[in-house]
Amino acid sequence: MIENKYYSQDLHGPYELYDLGDFDLEEGGTIPNCKIAYNTLGKLNAAKDNAIVVTAWYSGTTKIMEQIYIGEDHALDPNKYFIILINQIGGGLSSSPHNSPAPYGMADFPKVRISDDVRAQYKVITEKFGIEKLALVFGASMGGQQVWEWAVRYPDMMERIAPVAITAKNSSHAFIFAETLNNALMSDANFNAGNYKNCSDVKTGLFRQARLWAVMGLNPEFYRQEHWQNMGFNSPEDFITGFLETYYEPLDPNDLLCQVWKWQRGDVSRNIGGDLKKALSRIKAKTMIMGFKGDMFVPEADLKYEHEMIAGSELRMIDTICGHFALFSLEPGYIQQINKNLNDLLSG
Amino acid sequence: MIENKYYSQDLHGPYELYDLGDFDLEEGGTIPNCKIAYNTLGKLNAAKDNAIVVTAWYSGTTKIMEQIYIGEDHALDPNKYFIILINQIGGGLSSSPHNSPAPYGMADFPKVRISDDVRAQYKVITEKFGIEKLALVFGASMGGQQVWEWAVRYPDMMERIAPVAITAKNSSHAFIFAETLNNALMSDANFNAGNYKNCSDVKTGLFRQARLWAVMGLNPEFYRQEHWQNMGFNSPEDFITGFLETYYEPLDPNDLLCQVWKWQRGDVSRNIGGDLKKALSRIKAKTMIMGFKGDMFVPEADLKYEHEMIAGSELRMIDTICGHFALFSLEPGYIQQINKNLNDLLSG
Numbered sequence: 015m016i017e018n019k020y021y022s023q024d025l026h027g028p029y030e031l032y033d034l035g036d037f038d039l040e041e042g043g044t045i046p047n048c049k050i051a052y053n054t055l056g057k058l059n060a061a062k063d064n065a066i067v068v069t070a071w072y073s074g075t076t077k078i079m080e081q082i083y084i085g086e087d088h089a090l091d092p093n094k095y096f097i098i099l100i101n102q103i104g105g106g107l108s109s110s111p112h113n114s115p116a117p118y119g120m121a122d123f124p125k126v127r128i129s130d131d132v133r134a135q136y137k138v139i140t141e142k143f144g145i146e147k148l149a150l151v152f153g154a155s156m157g158g159q160q161v162w163e164w165a166v167r168y169p170d171m172m173e174r175i176a177p178v179a180i181t182a183k184n185s186s187h188a189f190i191f192a193e194t195l196n197n198a199l200m201s202d203a204n205f206n207a208g209n210y211k212n213c214s215d216v217k218t219g220l221f222r223q224a225r226l227w228a229v230m231g232l233n234p235e236f237y238r239q240e241h242w243q244n245m246g247f248n249s250p251e252d253f254i255t256g257f258l259e260t261y262y263e264p265l266d267p268n269d270l271l272c273q274v275w276k277w278q279r280g281d282v283s284r285n286i287g288g289d290l291k292k293a294l295s296r297i298k299a300k301t302m303i304m305g306f307k308g309d310m311f312v313p314e315a316d317l318k319y320e321h322e323m324i325a326g327s328e329l330r331m332i333d334t335i336c337g338h339f340a341l342f343s344l345e346p347g348y349i350q351q352i353n354k355n356l357n358d359l360l361s362g
Numbered sequence: 363m364i365e366n367k368y369y370s371q372d373l374h375g376p377y378e379l380y381d382l383g384d385f386d387l388e389e390g391g392t393i394p395n396c397k398i399a400y401n402t403l404g405k406l407n408a409a410k411d412n413a414i415v416v417t418a419w420y421s422g423t424t425k426i427m428e429q430i431y432i433g434e435d436h437a438l439d440p441n442k443y444f445i446i447l448i449n450q451i452g453g454g455l456s457s458s459p460h461n462s463p464a465p466y467g468m469a470d471f472p473k474v475r476i477s478d479d480v481r482a483q484y485k486v487i488t489e490k491f492g493i494e495k496l497a498l499v500f501g502a503s504m505g506g507q508q509v510w511e512w513a514v515r516y517p518d519m520m521e522r523i524a525p526v527a528i529t530a531k532n533s534s535h536a537f538i539f540a541e542t543l544n545n546a547l548m549s550d551a552n553f554n555a556g557n558y559k560n561c562s563d564v565k566t567g568l569f570r571q572a573r574l575w576a577v578m579g580l581n582p583e584f585y586r587q588e589h590w591q592n593m594g595f596n597s598p599e600d601f602i603t604g605f606l607e608t609y610y611e612p613l614d615p616n617d618l619l620c621q622v623w624k625w626q627r628g629d630v631s632r633n634i635g636g637d638l639k640k641a642l643s644r645i646k647a648k649t650m651i652m653g654f655k656g657d658m659f660v661p662e663a664d665l666k667y668e669h670e671m672i673a674g675s676e677l678r679m680i681d682t683i684c685g686h687f688a689l690f691s692l693e694p695g696y697i698q699q700i701n702k703n704l705n706d707l708l709s710g
Contacts, residue, residue, distance in 0.1 A: 222549065225541065225545065230577065234533055235663060311577075313582050
């Protein structure tokens with residue numbers, strides 16, 4: 015357990031913590047007094063049918079989801095919906111390697127799965143709020159893996175799902191890419207098998223990871239059109255140091271490794287004998303899959319493959335030149351496309 | 363200077379060495395007694411108009427070009443053409459960091475540019491063979507950068523060019539990707555600023571680089587279709603260790619760094635004030651650009667952008683599920699497409 019001021023109410027609040035008690039994990043470990051960080055916006059109506067769950071992606075908390083995707087000028091309007099922003103285990107606000115005491119903190123934090131996250135989130139939604147049916151579960155990238163797991167595990171719990179830029183079963187290619195992110199962190203001479211004193215000791219590793227994201231998070235088109243200029247940077251290198259390294263620098267390496275482990279193994283068919291089609295056929299929610307043109311590790315073909323297994327689902331590709339990191343809303347017109355799609359979904 | 367049995371006549375021969383004498387480089391250094399490794403197949407005809415130059419890509423020597431692209435069942439048929447396979451500086455057979463003596467060997471090897479390679483190759487072709495016009499200059503990936511430079515620098519020296527899976531000006535995205543390859547090598551604790559005793563000391567770094575190629579050299583489609591099975595491997599991990607790590611393990615890190623430096627800065631407009639369109643307008647050769655569908659860092663859009671600047675040029679995309687590494691001829695039908703395109707070009 016170490017202090018990290020990045021994961022704070024100041025920077026990521028306000029948020030509440032819901033204590034699940036001792037939370038048993040699918041891989042066999044237990045997180046004592048497992049805490050899930052959440053925040054709500056808007057009001058739950060009397061019928062309790064206007065609740066939307068929004069999940070968090072790799073490296074981020076739900077604060078960035080709130081900043082980008084939620085507001086009265088967005089489809090996810092707190093004037094209409096009761097929006098529950100909920101943070102994953104290992105994400106830095108909920109129970110995570112860096113904020114957990116010995117003997118299960120830091121490198122000793124147990125292995126967590128996406129399915130553990132969703133079981134934990136289900137408890138918060140049902141126990142804390144008494145909600146029986148969600149209007150929508152929405153999330154992007156790793157947050158979308160949680161959306162997929164919600165829909166397959168609790169098919170009667172929601173009217174709609176909108177997973178963005180992510181497959182229900184993680185691809186081999188994304189697994190291998192994610193492993194290079196781990197290697198970048200662990201290649202730092204100060205990583206010390208996860209027992210560093212301060213995440214700034216592992217800055218070299220965090221910067222190495224940032225530079226892998228410069229290749230895979232963006233894409234050739236982003237650089238060819240020099241979109242970094244529109245973002246206020248002077249060169250690709252200025253963009254990498256000013257945007258990507260700055261973003262990754264304060265993050266906790268053990269927390270990131272915990273998240274990557276889950277991301278790599280995300281697979282809704284895991285508890286259904288590995289039969290992906292059968293797993294996806296459990297989905298009852300109206301399903302709108304969104305993807306990003308030019309995404310380097312979640313390409314349209316992979317999304318289409320799963321989309322075709324889900325009767326009545328829709329796949330919409332977002333026009334973007336920013337690849338996977340489109341989800342940070344880096345260009346004009348991005349959020350309008352998301353809002354249009356979510357409005358169409360929510361009105362149906 | 364260290365011994366490396368990989369770069370040998372046994373494994374990469376037969377080859378000859380042409381001594382350029384003291385070779386001055388564009389960046390200001392000099393390579394004393396700079397040697398260019400080459401091999402020829404077929405016979406130069408009396409008219410001296412059947413010569414084809416074939417260049418080498420990053421990490422490889424021309425041996426693999428010979429094995430994949432040349433033969434009586436290929437467009438590049440030694441029964442018809444006099445084929446000169448020529449190796450780049452820093453490629454391991456020609457003068458390179460690992461085989462150069464102090465004080466300009468290993469980490470002290472001077473910075474080399476693609477344009478240096480092509481000036482060196484021009485000397486071999488004209489001085490050694492007395493050839494005034496080439497029927498074709500052919501190369502893939504970094505070998506294709508040499509093809510582009512040939513065509514812009516010596517526009518009257520060839521009838522045709524066929525650069526494969528490479529742009530005439532390297533992209534920012536490819537530059538950033540290439541930098542992660544360098545970081546992978548240099549992150550090895552035994553790299554010792556390039557003054558290692560044996561390249562096997564830097565095995566960890568070489569394996570890290572191999573794993574970056576697993577992401578960027580192949581692509582999502584390769585893994586989704588489990589093409590590694592067709593190649594005789596049992597899993598993605600088996601493919602990475604058995605194919606990629608095995609391939610990179612014997613290579614010399616300083617040689618690779620020398621090559622990457624060139625690759626990153628490949629730009630035919632460098633000596634023409636940075637005006638790419640003007641540089642490409644110098645080309646007189648009949649130009650057939652080939653690209654690979656799904657190439658992660660040389661996408662069709664980047665090739666099309668340059669193709670449209672070259673009057674009369676043709677762009678043909680090769681059907682493949684192997685991304686950039688299609689150039690290793692990893693699937694049925696690949697070499698047939700290359701042969702078809704080259705035959706069309708050579709018959710025109």
